[in-house]
Amino acid sequence: MVDRTHSLVADRTRCIGCVTCTKACPTRAIRVRDDVAAVNDELCIDCGTCMEVCPNDAVRPRTSSSADMKRFKYTVAVPSLTLYAQFGKEYPPGQVIHALRTIGFDEVYDISWMCEMVAGATDAHLSESRGPWPKISVTCPALVRLVQIRYPDLIPHLVPIETPRELAAKLRRRRLAGQLGLDPGDIGMFFITPCTAIIHSIVAPVGLEASHLDGAFSIAEMYGPLLKAMRDHPGSDAVDAVSVRGLKWAMAGGEIAGMRNANSMTVRGLHDVIYVFDRIESGTFRSVDFIEAYICPDGCVSGGLTIAGRYTAQRNLQEAYRTLGDQATVKEEKVRTLLREHFFDVESEIRARPIRPLASDLRHAIALKREKDALLEKLPRKDCAACGAPDCETLADDVVRGLARLSDCVFIRLAALDQRKPNRKEPIHG
Amino acid sequence: MTGPTPPLADGAAEEVLYSESFRIVGNDFEHGGEVAARVKAILKQLGFPGDAIRRVSIANFEAEMNVIMYAEEGTLDLAVVPGGVRVTVADRGQGIPDIDWAMQEGHSTATPEMRARGFGAGLGLPNIKRNSDEFAITSTVGTGTTLRYVVYAGLSAEN
Numbered sequence: 041m042v043d044r045t046h047s048l049v050a051d052r053t054r055c056i057g058c059v060t061c062t063k064a065c066p067t068r069a070i071r072v073r074d075d076v077a078a079v080n081d082e083l084c085i086d087c088g089t090c091m092e093v094c095p096n097d098a099v100r101p102r103t104s105s106s107a108d109m110k111r112f113k114y115t116v117a118v119p120s121l122t123l124y125a126q127f128g129k130e131y132p133p134g135q136v137i138h139a140l141r142t143i144g145f146d147e148v149y150d151i152s153w154m155c156e157m158v159a160g161a162t163d164a165h166l167s168e169s170r171g172p173w174p175k176i177s178v179t180c181p182a183l184v185r186l187v188q189i190r191y192p193d194l195i196p197h198l199v200p201i202e203t204p205r206e207l208a209a210k211l212r213r214r215r216l217a218g219q220l221g222l223d224p225g226d227i228g229m230f231f232i233t234p235c236t237a238i239i240h241s242i243v244a245p246v247g248l249e250a251s252h253l254d255g256a257f258s259i260a261e262m263y264g265p266l267l268k269a270m271r272d273h274p275g276s277d278a279v280d281a282v283s284v285r286g287l288k289w290a291m292a293g294g295e296i297a298g299m300r301n302a303n304s305m306t307v308r309g310l311h312d313v314i315y316v317f318d319r320i321e322s323g324t325f326r327s328v329d330f331i332e333a334y335i336c337p338d339g340c341v342s343g344g345l346t347i348a349g350r351y352t353a354q355r356n357l358q359e360a361y362r363t364l365g366d367q368a369t370v371k372e373e374k375v376r377t378l379l380r381e382h383f384f385d386v387e388s389e390i391r392a393r394p395i396r397p398l399a400s401d402l403r404h405a406i407a408l409k410r411e412k413d414a415l416l417e418k419l420p421r422k423d424c425a426a427c428g429a430p431d432c433e434t435l436a437d438d439v440v441r442g443l444a445r446l447s448d449c450v451f452i453r454l455a456a457l458d459q460r461k462p463n464r465k466e467p468i469h470g
Numbered sequence: 471m472t473g474p475t476p477p478l479a480d481g482a483a484e485e486v487l488y489s490e491s492f493r494i495v496g497n498d499f500e501h502g503g504e505v506a507a508r509v510k511a512i513l514k515q516l517g518f519p520g521d522a523i524r525r526v527s528i529a530n531f532e533a534e535m536n537v538i539m540y541a542e543e544g545t546l547d548l549a550v551v552p553g554g555v556r557v558t559v560a561d562r563g564q565g566i567p568d569i570d571w572a573m574q575e576g577h578s579t580a581t582p583e584m585r586a587r588g589f590g591a592g593l594g595l596p597n598i599k600r601n602s603d604e605f606a607i608t609s610t611v612g613t614g615t616t617l618r619y620v621v622y623a624g625l626s627a628e629n
């Protein structure tokens with residue numbers, strides 16, 4: 041598809057159709073057809089699991105290029121807090137920010153203080169909201185996509201507050217345009233991202249008409265150049281504005297750590313998200329006020345586009361907290377003023393994108409469901425994925441939807457061959 | 471679309487478009503909620519509106535947990551009817567001595583262990599009733615309890 045918005049690009053020359061990604065995909069969005077993995081864009085949440093498990097490096101993130109930067113008169117790097125966590129104590133945030141400027145950005149805009157602001161705004165929302173409970177954080181864009189697709193009934197639970205990265209970009213662009221006398225469109229804001237889901241959230245935002253960011257570079261691709269810059273051109277920018285409370289957002293649990301409301305939970309990793317969200321949907325957890333949840337197991341530090349492992353990254357962060365000292369950098373009055381201006385509000389409605397039923401007509405859907413159950417009886421239930429679908433049930437589903445054939449199953453084909461052999465009476469010629 | 475005819479009405483022969491039966495084992499907390507989840511998956515595939523699925527699922531979860539907590543065993547029968555979804559949950563168990571009492575919010579006979587697991591707030595039966603459009607309960611002490619509830623859902627099959 042030409043106008044795909046998704047952040048993961050399959051390299052058809054590298055893909056051998058091995059079904060590793062097909063089986064790993066949490067939304068069962070991938071099928072192998074003609075020995076190449078194909079993604080169903082409707083189901084993809086850009087979590088990056090396929091990229092992580094691919095043994096052939098055939099799935100690549102669609103990041104920005106230096107040519108994209110040249111389109112702008114003034115460029116701003118907006119680093120994910122996870123970037124700081126990549127380097128040990130010899131390279132504190134001030135040096136990382138300095139290095140980003142060394143390698144070509146006109147400016148670096150830190151978002152840690154905005155995280156602290158959003159924590160305050162979330163507290164205010166929780167104290168004013170009348171439910172439904174629990175409220176769910178929108179920080180992880182892969183989680184928001186999962187809710188749209190798999191838990192559409194939970195959309196009213198999502199906190200209607202924009203993410204710190206978008207708010208920071210919005211605020212900075214507005215100020216810079218005034219200060220520099222530039223057209224806002226001449227300013228390029230680039231996020232330095234730990235994951236593919238954020239790239240997708242910039243290209244195809246949810247809850248926003250258009251992203252305030254213009255593109256993204258991955259932490260993984262910036263790591264080498266930054267390390268080199270810090271070695272070759274040592275120096276440090278002032279970090280007065282770096283908020284330790286904000287920095288904590290890089291790790292699961294960091295969001296609620298800075299909040300006043302303590303009736304909250306952190307849900308880590310896709311497996312646990314599905315476990316908990318299934319239960320939220322059936323009405324459990326109503327007594328909880330707030331849930332922060334991440335598709336990645338330890339939050340952003342475990343994103344697929346990082347270099348330091350999540351354990352190293354978390355140790356690095358702990359060190360940074362100690363060095364910088366925990367003090368509130370955000371004045372509550374400032375949060376209240378911005379709340380009154382509706383600065384934090386999401387701009388547009390988050391829409392449900394539920395999985396399509398077997399048919400739009402109930403009787404037809406029931407007929408197909410019966411057909412699917414009958415097919416499933418015939419299938420081996422080995423979930424080998426050799427047919428190109430992740431498991432037997434999905435193949436049966438694809439068959440009744442007209443997207444696959446029962447004979448795609450190798451066991452069915454083998455059985456058909458075995459049946460034919462003994463009946464073969466006529467001699468085989470040539 | 472005209473209003474759906476009440477599918478519970480006088481038990482007259484009514485077209486069941488789809489049915490499936492699920493077994494629930496008493497005290498099997500390990501698998502608690504699985505029947506409700508399976509029914510939810512079926513209703514999603516059949517294209518029921520989100521609100522109807524949500525209400526059926528909440529009721530099913532409560533009913534399933536009631537069987538697990540209070541009965542020896544039971545069955546949940548799902549029936550898709552032209553007017554919506556009808557669920558019958560019948561169990562073999564201790565029964566409810568005073569249904570009117572049990573139907574009031576906050577009334578529960580849950581043990582401390584059950585309460586520790588987040589159950590026993592006395593909201594189960596009232597919650598099922600609140601989330602369904604028709605609700606009936608019969609119970610015999612020492613024999614068991616049968617719940618029947620219906621959630622209306624306007625679907626194209628009625629047209």
